[in-house]
Amino acid sequence: MGESMRYVDGAERRARLALRHRLTAAGRATTPEAVAASLVALHGTDPATVYLAVGARLADPAGPVPATERALYEDRTLVRMHGMRDTVFVFPAELTAVVHASTGLAVAARARASLVADMAKAGAPDAAWLKEVEESALAALGRLGQATAAELAREEPRLRERFVYAAGKSYEGVHTVSTRLLRLLGVEGKVVRGRPLGSWTSSQFRWALAPAHPEMDPAQAQTELLRRWLTVCGPATEADLKWWTGWKVTDVRRALKAIGAQAVTVDGGTGYVVEGYVVEGDAGPVAAPEEPWAALLPALDPTAMGWQGRDWYLAPELRPALFDRSGNIGPTVWWNGRVVGGWAQRADGEIVWRILTGEGIGRDAEAAVAAEAERLGGRLGEARVTPRFRTPVEKELAG
Known part of the structure; x- marks a missing residue:
């Protein structure tokens, strides 16, 4: 690390996070599309996360649910699909080609080979049969518009075929063709999640044909995705980039070179300095927000999960x-760029929270957190949200 590199301390990293992730009151967006563009991707593994992550950054007093449902299921300006690390995210529609080419193609090739191999070991039909079923299922989905796996199986009964996975192993199981094939088609970018069967918190989704998008060169797509992410999350280390994208380190380094990323030194958070990167022209200082800010962010929020190295905003002891x-x-409960506690919703709808830092955060900060809890409770109304992945403090607070 050369002496000429600019040093970005923890306070400036937290200022960048606040401003670029729209976490200050002044920086809130007017549409879910603007929120998604600011974050590049919204975690979609837990359906409620998408709405709560948008709501935390949205100025609209009506709340995030109607606007986000409109964007996802009517305008299709947001798309729920497989992305980095073979995880489901919600992306701006214009990024579907970038995500598919940069991260989906390699994962899809492995997933198809795995499915064909598992079926062969089980004595199930071969790859040609699977391809025939796939084409029939996609045609049926085109006719229906949106459908569940069960509804598709009524159109293409071979989707109900079952085969034994990992026979004789401790993790042996029975899979239906529909379960594995639809997931594969999602990874391949041929289908996406449609409207859920229940409310916005439901994890039972219909399937829909993926929106058409141009084919991109994988290296070009990786360059574009890394540029967008580093613009909103830089500075970040090579380890952060490798973790977030799920790529090989050689792909990360090639993309960094392609965008002309600038090297800086950054505060790692617990007394150590590491090398990081920003997009070209972004190494200059960034001032802190004018007002201190509080936020209640949902489980798997893209800010909380944005970096592999988190000590600069989340103390290891928490x-x-x-x-x-x-x-x-x-x-999580945030105060001025740091995670300071956790929150939960009780069965009666009350939003409860706890500060976990030993020194506390002060009366003004606690008042700001309380105001955010009231804002969140008002937006949830009669809805009840239980995170899909529960943590010790959330379970204790929820009672």
Whole structure:
């Protein structure tokens, strides 16, 4: 790390986070599309996360549900699809080609080979049969518009075929062709999640044909995705980039070179300095927001899950209470760029929260957090939200 590199301290990293992730009151967006563009991707594994992440950054007093449902299911300006690390996200529609080419193609090739191999081991029909069923299912989905797996199976009964997976292993199971094939088609960018069967918190989705998009060169797509992400999340380390994208380190380095990324040194959060990167021209200082800010962010929020190295905004001693055993973060309370506690919704709808830092945060900060809790409760109304991945503090607060 050369002496000429600019040093970005923790305070400036947190200022960038606040401003670029629209977490200050003055920076809130007017549409879900603007929120998604500001974050590049919204975690979609837990359906409620999408709406709550938008709501935390939306100025509209009507709340995020009607506008986000309109964007997802009517205008289709937002698309729920597989993305980085073979995880479901919600992306701006204009990014579907970029995401598919940069991250989906390699994952899809492995997923198809795995499905064909598993079926062969089970004595199930071969790849040609699978391709025939796939084409029939896609045609049926085109006729129906949107459909559940069960509805598709009425059109194409071969989707109900079952085969034994990992026979003789401790994790042996029985899979239906529809379960594995529809997931594969999602990874391949041929289908996307449609409107859920229930409310906006439901995880039972219909399927729909993916919107048409141009084919892109994978290297070009990786360059574009990394440029967009680093613009809103820089500075970030090579380890952050490799983790967030799920790419090989050689792909990360090639894309960094392609965008002319500038190297800087950054505060890692617990007394150590590491090398990081920003997009070209973004190494200059960024001033802190004019007013201190509080936020209640949902489980798997894209800001909380944005970096692999999190010590600069989340103290290591808070992790046991705020993460589940698989590394999924639960609902978090933020004050001025740091995670300071957790929150939950009780059965009666009350939003409850707890500050976990030993030194506390002060009366003014607690008043700001309370105001955000009231704002969140008003937007949820009669809805009840339980995170899909529950954490110790969330479970305790929820009672």
